[in-house]
Every structure is written in C-alpha cells, then in structure tokens.
Amino acid sequence: MASIQLKNVVKSFGSFIGVQDMTLNIADEEFLVLLGPSGCGKTTTMRMIAGLEHPTGGEIRIGGDLMNEVDARDRDVAMVFQGYALYPNMSIYENIRFPLRMRKIPKVRHDELIQRAAEMVELGLFLDRKPGALSGGQRQRAALARAIVRQPQVFLMDEPLSNLDAKLRASMRVQIKHLQRELRVTTVYVTHDQIEAMTLADRIVIMNKGVIQQIGTPDEIYSNPANTxxxxxxxxxxxxxxxxxxxxxxxxxxxxxxxxxxxxxxxxxxxxxxxxxxxxxxxxxxxxxxxxxxxxxxxxxxxxxxxxxxxxxxxxxxxxxxxxxxxxxxxxxxxxxxxxxxxxxxx
Structure with missing residues (x-):
C-alpha cells in the first residue's frame, strides 16, 4: 500500500483558484475524508491525486514517487463514484471483471478474484444480473467490488453514498469502514456530509474556498474547532x-x-x-x-x-x-x- 503527499499544491482554472497551496500528508492505510461545501476544492484535490486533473503547481507523491506527470492509468488507484459508473449492458460479474481485463491479469485468476470481491460486499448471489436489476445499494456495492478486485494501493471515493436513502447510507458506511480495515488500503473519501466524515474518518480535512481550514481526528474537529x-x-x-x-x-x-x-x-x-x-x-x-x-x-x-x-x-x-x-x-x-x-x- 502507499502513503500520499501533497506539497504546496495549487490548481487554478484561469483566474479562479480551485485549490490553494495545499500541503497534506496521508499515512499508509489511513482513511482520510475531505469534507466541505460544494465548490470548496475537495473533488478537485481527489482528481489531482487520481491523475484526472494536473496541478498548476506543487508536488503529488504516492508511495514516495512523484506523480505529477504520471498518467491516471499508471497510478495504481481505484475510484468509486457517486454515479456507480457500471456498464448497463454487462452483468455484475463482467463489470467487476473489467479492471482485470484492462490490466491484463491472467484469465485463470479472474473467477477467484471476482468471487472474493463479490463475497466481501455480499453480492455473490447477484453476479449474473445486470445493473438495472439491482437496487441502488447493490449497485454501489458492485462498484466497490470492481474497485476491490483491482487490489490497488489507493482507494479514491467521490461521494459514493449520495444517491442512497438514509437507511442504505448508514449500512453502507459500516460496510465501507469494515472493508477498508480488512483490506488495509489507503483511502481518500470526498463528501459534503459531516455524518459520513465523522463516522468513517481516521482524520478529516475540512476545506473552504480551496483552502484547508482544519485537519484532525473527528473528536479533535468536534471538540476544538479552529474557526467559526x-x-x-x-x-x-x-x-x-x-x-x-x-x-x-x-x-x-x-x-x-x-x-x-x-x-x-x-x-x-x-x-x-x-x-x-x-x-x-x-x-x-x-x-x-x-x-x-x-x-x-x-x-x-x-x-x-x-x-x-x-x-x-x-x-x-x-x-x-x-x-x-x-x-x-x-x-x-x-x-x-x-x-x-x-x-x-x-x-
């Protein structure tokens, strides 16, 4: 697995500064949550870690290696999105299998890896179904399984529970936290929901207008807020x-x-x-x-x-x-x- 370091990272879009002089160290196996209102820069930060956006300035390192010029496909990270991003014409089995095919993992290993990932998210009985036949919670679990099967060194999760109802969000929070502890994968999770942040995070980074406002454990953030x-x-x-x-x-x-x-x-x-x-x-x-x-x-x-x-x-x-x-x-x-x-x- 890997630690992540951002050093004086800046991201601007013309005259607009989306992320301003961000320095952040994320420990190996840590579950870190980027929290803040819409437009605060949290998703832009995640996209820069993923390689989907390139920083205007500063350095991004994963496992000590400089990533600024490394393509997204070569960063060994897996992303889980708010919209699931499943292929509707493929079965859940084939959706989970897709990253293995793209990475040219030997076919002889596919079934074992898919079955293991599916069982971890309790989808073993639904592998022959297509996404349209599943509930929102099941589709999100399929997206998690697709990320798990890659065995990446970093998980990046961009508001993955936003489309679920309150009861499903609560059960999925528990499942995501358990999976991260079991897999021991460094995880960066983006949300605007403080309940998700407080219940999931080892540490929370609160952002506003592209600037870090405070970094700390949930208890530290709640008991000792840095500002109004x-x-x-x-x-x-x-x-x-x-x-x-x-x-x-x-x-x-x-x-x-x-x-x-x-x-x-x-x-x-x-x-x-x-x-x-x-x-x-x-x-x-x-x-x-x-x-x-x-x-x-x-x-x-x-x-x-x-x-x-x-x-x-x-x-x-x-x-x-x-x-x-x-x-x-x-x-x-x-x-x-x-x-x-x-x-x-x-x-």
Missing part, C-alpha cells in the same frame, strides 16, 4: 454562534452576558453547541420558534430579540409556538472566536 467556519459546519444542529464584544473577562451580546478569557477584548463571537444548552436557567430569554421531536431527542429553536438559538432538549419536551422559555448553558463548554474568525483560548 469549522464550528458552524460540524455538528447537527451546528454550533450556535453569537456575535458580541468582550471586555474585562465578560462577553456581552444583546440579551446575555457570559464569562470569557480575561485577555479577550473587542469584537468576539461566542459559540455554544445545542447539546450544551438546556431549557431552564437565566442565561437567555426568548420564545419557542420551533419544536422538532425525533424520538430520541427534541430539537428546539428559541427566538430571542436578535437571533435564533438551537437546543437539544429532552425527548419528551413539548411547548407551544411563541410560548416563553428560558435557556441555560454549561459555562465550561463555551467557545470564543476573534474578529478574524479564529478560535481564541483553545487548548
């Missing part, structure tokens, strides 16, 4: 971000005050996650704007004089719209961000 973009992107619902000002160890915003680091002054944004808020207390006063029971938790939106606050309330909490409510929070779970958006007072 990361804080507002990770979490469901995302962190409440409340603009205000700080002076003499006190944060002040309309309708609330809170203790803050003594050295903090000027314009400041306070962050507090919905699960660290509670109904009751005297930190904030407002009215109920929305109540969303989900079974295990109730999502409550409280409207104050100038903003809306999201809270994870008890599963049995109910209240009428526009009824008065007070909100408390855990003072040890407050985050503060400076005028530039970067976190202050971080561990």
């Amino acid at each position: 973009f990361v804080a507002g992107f990770i979490g469901s619902p995302p962190m409440n971000l409340i603009p205000g000002s700080a002076s003499n160890g006190i944060f002040i915003a309309e309708g609330m005050t809170a203790p803050c680091p003594s050295g903090l002054s000027g314009k400041v944004t306070l962050g507090i996650r919905p699960e660290d808020c509670r109904v009751g207390g005297d930190n904030l006063h407002g009215v109920v704007y929305g109540v969303e029971p989900t079974g295990d938790v109730t999502y409550l939106t409280v409207r104050t004089a100038s903003r809306k606050i999201e809270i994870k309330a008890a599963r049995d909490f109910r209240a009428g719209i526009d009824s008065a409510v007070t909100v408390g929070y855990d003072p040890d779970r407050l985050y503060f961000f400076g005028e530039d958006g970067n976190r202050v007072g971080a561990d």
